[in-house]
Amino acid sequence: MKNRKDQCELIILETSDLHGNIFPINYGNNTETNSGIAKIATLINIEKKQADYTLLIDNGDVIQGTPLTYHFAKYLYEKKNPIISILNRLHYDAAVIGNHEFNYGLSLLYKSVDESAFPWLSANIIEEEKNKPAFGTPYFIKEFDNGLRIAVLGLTTHYIPNWENPSHIRGLKFEDVFETAKKWVKYIRENEEFDLLVVSYHGGFERDIASGEPTESLTSENQGYQICNEIEGIDVLLTGHQHRRIASHLNGITIVQPGFNGQVLGKVNLQFQLHNGKWNLISKSSELVEVNDITTAQSDLLELAKEYEKQTQEWLDQPIGKIIGDMSIEDTFAVRLADHPLIEFINKVQMDAAGVDISNTALFHNESPGFFENVTMRDIVSNYIYPNTLKVIRISGQDIKDALEKCATYFIMDEQKGIQVNPTFAEPKPQHYNYDMWEGIEYQLNIAKPVGSRVEKLTRNGLPLSLSEQYEVVMNNYRAGGGGDFDMFKEKPVIKEIQTDMTELLADYFLKRKAVEASCNHNWKVTW
Incomplete structure (x- = not known):
C-alpha cells in the first residue's frame, strides 16, 4: 500500500517473555535453537521493509531468564545491560514492565530503564511516596509523518507481590489492572487525539477465549478476557505472561500473544483510509510469525553481547x-x-x-x-x-x-x-x-x-x-x-x-x- 496518500498500512510487532534470550542456544548443552532476539530481529527487519509504518513493542519479561542475564546481573551489572543495548539497536518504540523485571532488584531495573532509548510503560505500578506511575508515563502516543496517531497504554499483572522478594518491590504498589485500564482508557479517549488505541498488557486470559469458561482460579493474575469484554474503546490488546501463542479476536478487539523465549513474533495488521482529514481504521487482523530453521541470527546483535556471552560460557563450565x-x-x-x-x-x-x-x-x-x-x-x-x-x-x-x-x-x-x-x-x-x-x-x-x-x-x-x-x-x-x-x-x-x-x-x-x-x-x- 506504499505511496497511497489516502490509505496506509500499520504493522504492530510484539515481542513478549523473551526472558533474556539473545543467542539461539540451549545453555544446558549449547545446541542451536529456533529462539532468541537475534533471530527475531531478522523477522522484525523483514516486516519493517514491507510495511508503510511499524510500531515495535516489547510486552515484558525481557531482562531476566538466561544464564547470560543472571551472570550479567550478578557479576557485570556496572556495564551496560546487553539486552537493553539490543532493544535500542532495533529501535523499539516502547516496553512494558513484566513481573520478572523485578527478579534482580530495583537498582538493576531502574538502571536498565535509564539505559533505554524508549519509554517503559506500566500505568498500574505506582510509586507509593509520590502516588504516580513508577516508571514514567503510563501511555504514549506515536505520530507518524502522515499524521497517523497511535495511543499505547501499558499494564502489568498486579499479582507480583504474591511472588516477588519484598525488597525488590519496596516502595511500590500494584493497582488492579482492570480498574486501571478502565480509568486510563477513559482518560485517553477524553483527552487525546488518536486514530487507534492499543493496550499492551503483561498478563493473559483468565477464561477460554472461545467459550468463556474459566481456565484458572480467580486470582486476578490474568484479566485479558474481562478487559476485552467490559472496557470499550480498545482496538488492539497485546498480551503475554502465559507463554501462549494466540492470534485472534475477542469482542471486536484484535488480540495477540507471541509465546516465549523469542520463538515467535506477534504481528497485528492494520489498514487505514483517510476521510475528511482523519484516518479511519478499515480492517485489522493478527498473526504469529515463527522463527524456523532458515531464520538467521542478526550478527551485529550477537556482536553486542559477544563479550557477555564469552564470560557466561566460561562461568558455566567451571x-x-x-x-x-x-x-x-x-x-x-x-x-x-x-x-x-x-x-x-x-x-x-x-x-x-x-x-x-x-x-x-x-x-x-x-x-x-x-x-x-x-x-x-x-x-x-x-x-x-x-x-x-x-x-x-x-x-x-x-x-x-x-x-x-x-x-x-x-x-x-x-x-x-x-x-x-x-x-x-x-x-x-x-x-x-x-x-x-x-x-x-x-x-x-x-x-x-x-x-x-x-x-x-x-x-x-x-x-x-x-x-x-x-x-x-x-x-x-x-x-x-x-x-x-x-x-x-x-x-x-x-x-x-x-x-x-x-x-x-x-x-x-x-x-x-x-x-x-x-x-x-x-x-x-x-x-x-
Whole structure:
C-alpha cells in the first residue's frame, strides 16, 4: 500500500517473555535453537521493509531468564545491560514492565530503564511516596509523518507481590489492572487525539477465549478476557505472561500473544483510509510469525553481547564438585511419583542453608537433566532455572496437609485407571513448578481418592504429624508468598530470609564439600 496518500498500512510487532534470550542456544548443552532476539530481529527487519509504518513493542519479561542475564546481573551489572543495548539497536518504540523485571532488584531495573532509548510503560505500578506511575508515563502516543496517531497504554499483572522478594518491590504498589485500564482508557479517549488505541498488557486470559469458561482460579493474575469484554474503546490488546501463542479476536478487539523465549513474533495488521482529514481504521487482523530453521541470527546483535556471552560460557563450565552415586534424571514424571536423589539433595541444601529440618521444592521443568558425576555451573542452572531465594515460614501441620492436598491435584486418573498430569498444570502454561516434594516428613498421596482427601499418610519421625502444632519450613520465596495458589502459606510469620540465590547456595554446597553422595530415604510416594 506504499505511496497511497489516502490509505496506509500499520504493522504492530510484539515481542513478549523473551526472558533474556539473545543467542539461539540451549545453555544446558549449547545446541542451536529456533529462539532468541537475534533471530527475531531478522523477522522484525523483514516486516519493517514491507510495511508503510511499524510500531515495535516489547510486552515484558525481557531482562531476566538466561544464564547470560543472571551472570550479567550478578557479576557485570556496572556495564551496560546487553539486552537493553539490543532493544535500542532495533529501535523499539516502547516496553512494558513484566513481573520478572523485578527478579534482580530495583537498582538493576531502574538502571536498565535509564539505559533505554524508549519509554517503559506500566500505568498500574505506582510509586507509593509520590502516588504516580513508577516508571514514567503510563501511555504514549506515536505520530507518524502522515499524521497517523497511535495511543499505547501499558499494564502489568498486579499479582507480583504474591511472588516477588519484598525488597525488590519496596516502595511500590500494584493497582488492579482492570480498574486501571478502565480509568486510563477513559482518560485517553477524553483527552487525546488518536486514530487507534492499543493496550499492551503483561498478563493473559483468565477464561477460554472461545467459550468463556474459566481456565484458572480467580486470582486476578490474568484479566485479558474481562478487559476485552467490559472496557470499550480498545482496538488492539497485546498480551503475554502465559507463554501462549494466540492470534485472534475477542469482542471486536484484535488480540495477540507471541509465546516465549523469542520463538515467535506477534504481528497485528492494520489498514487505514483517510476521510475528511482523519484516518479511519478499515480492517485489522493478527498473526504469529515463527522463527524456523532458515531464520538467521542478526550478527551485529550477537556482536553486542559477544563479550557477555564469552564470560557466561566460561562461568558455566567451571567445575564445582562431584556426585558419588546417581542424581541423573531419566523420566521427569517418575521423579514426581516417588522420592528421588536430586529432589532430596535440593531439599537438603535448603535445610542446611536455613537451619531447619522440613523443606519443600519442585522439579521446575521437564528438561531437568539432574546431576551426573562431574558437576559444573551449567548443570546447576540447567536444573534450577529460577533466581529464587529462600524463606523460613512458620506454619501449622494443617497447613502442611492442605499444601500436600494442593500438590496432589497435579495428578488425575485416566480411563485406564492409571494417572497422568492434570491438564491445568500443562495448559495454557506449563506449571510443573507448582508441584512440591517434601523432606523432613513422611507422606503418601493416593490419587485414586477424591480431590481434597488424597493424603492418606502424614507422619514426622514415624509419628502422626500434629495438625495443630507449628513447624518451621524452608521453601523458595515464590511459594512462601503463596505463589501457585498456595494460599495456606500467605502472610504466615517469616522466621528467616536467606537472600542468596539458590543457584549460588547449590554451588557453594558443592564447593565446600567437593563431593556429594546421592541419597534417597524414600520418605514419600504417590499411589493410585
